[in-house]
Amino acid sequence: KKKPSIFLGRVSRCFEPHLNVYIASQDRNLAELIDRFVEDFRKTGAPIVIPEDNAEENVSSAVLPSCSDLFVFYKKCLVQCAQLSTAEPLVQLAGVFQKYLREYSNRLLVANMPKTSSGGGGALSSLLKDTEIKLSVEELGITCCLLSTAEYCLDTTQSLEEKLKEKVDSPLAGRISLTEEQDSFHGVIATSVQLLVQCLESACDPALTAMSKVHWQNIEAVGDQSAYVTAIALHIKQTVPVIRENLVSTRKYFNNFCLKFVNSFIPRFITVLFKCKPVGMVGAEQLLLDTHSIKTSLLALPSVGAAVQRKPPPGYTKIVTKGMSKAELILKVVMAPHDHAEEFVKSYIKLLDDPDAGNFQKILEMKGVKRGELYALLDVFKAQQHKGNASGGAEESGSRIRKLERLIKKNF
Numbered sequence: 001k002k003k004p005s006i007f008l009g010r011v012s013r014c015f016e017p018h019l020n021v022y023i024a025s026q027d028r029n030l031a032e033l034i035d036r037f038v039e040d041f042r043k044t045g046a047p048i049v050i051p052e053d054n055a056e057e058n059v060s061s062a063v064l065p066s067c068s069d070l071f072v073f074y075k076k077c078l079v080q081c082a083q084l085s086t087a088e089p090l091v092q093l094a095g096v097f098q099k100y101l102r103e104y105s106n107r108l109l110v111a112n113m114p115k116t117s118s119g120g121g122g123a124l125s126s127l128l129k130d131t132e133i134k135l136s137v138e139e140l141g142i143t144c145c146l147l148s149t150a151e152y153c154l155d156t157t158q159s160l161e162e163k164l165k166e167k168v169d170s171p172l173a174g175r176i177s178l179t180e181e182q183d184s185f186h187g188v189i190a191t192s193v194q195l196l197v198q199c200l201e202s203a204c205d206p207a208l209t210a211m212s213k214v215h216w217q218n219i220e221a222v223g224d225q226s227a228y229v230t231a232i233a234l235h236i237k238q239t240v241p242v243i244r245e246n247l248v249s250t251r252k253y254f255n256n257f258c259l260k261f262v263n264s265f266i267p268r269f270i271t272v273l274f275k276c277k278p279v280g281m282v283g284a285e286q287l288l289l290d291t292h293s294i295k296t297s298l299l300a301l302p303s304v305g306a307a308v309q310r311k312p313p314p315g316y317t318k319i320v321t322k323g324m325s326k327a328e329l330i331l332k333v334v335m336a337p338h339d340h341a342e343e344f345v346k347s348y349i350k351l352l353d354d355p356d357a358g359n360f361q362k363i364l365e366m367k368g369v370k371r372g373e374l375y376a377l378l379d380v381f382k383a384q385q386h387k388g389n390a391s392g393g394a395e396e397s398g399s400r401i402r403k404l405e406r407l408i409k410k411n412f
Helices: 010-018 020-044 065-084 088-112 123-129 137-167 170-175 179-213 227-246 248-275 281-303 314-335 341-352 357-367 371-411
Strands: none
Touching: 020 065, 020 088, 065 088, 065 137, 088 137, 088 170, 088 179, 137 179, 137 227, 137 248, 179 227, 179 248, 227 248, 227 281, 248 281, 248 314, 248 357, 281 314, 314 341, 314 357, 341 357, 341 371, 357 371
């Protein structure tokens, strides 16, 4: 095996004390590059996909072209510096990389989040205030583009950190960490997903408000689904395809959006359902039909408007089925006669298995039960709960005694 030359590295080490000039030069170049990226975005905006009905699925998510340009520049700098020195100058270069990753995150991603209908501040401040969020189709596309770009930056930053630690002298590897920069990109992704969720929630809120204002005790016949259900289905059809087509290559974040939306929407729907009071028998039947229609829309949400229908992830289907089935069971309890208090309470406990007396009272109010009768039913419910707890406690105590007896027999 040929021995390495005794001159290997000696010439480049002569330049190490002066490589700060090189580092400063790359700092200036990157500052100019970021300024150019900002100006390019101002002129051309973000590449987005506008889906068409039954069009072929897009094959890739749009990301800002500048993100790949940034990391190509980083790669060239890293190769050049590693040829000259793998000691302190490379650590300094890593610091410059960190600086401009933060600049890119703040000036290209966070700064370009769509402004919301609240009028002041960007998306993040509106999310913190939980204000109404309305986004146009273009703004939905921009949000998805920024999310996809943040994911690309996150993955590439992780690879960059590994490559820097691989190139730098071993004793210095511990001084290189791009964790904060990765956290910044994680933050952009989380904000983007939450912004998309709140946009669809805000679109559906007027329909839920309309649902709560219907005089359900005056409904005389069950018809087609109510107008508020049609409105919710329309908002889903208008919003979800735009998000899906712009997040094709980041499918996990589209799935994440779907899960976050139903996890937020279903509890809201049940809260509004409790506000529909009093409800007549026919009104409850109409609400049951509407609830089933909304359940169907939510189950189809991930593939709505797509040319190719895919089965949603099992976890998503499970959440929708469980949540909306609870709403259906609430209505079935509302429709059940309460002439025999104990039977009614047993039926409620069997169907909903909810020990919360507050929720039981809400159902009684939905039924329009008079005050005196309501308190009597609450007393029966509490008695049943106490009886069930005592029975459960006795069974648990008996189980502990049997385990102790078996342990004693085993040891003696």
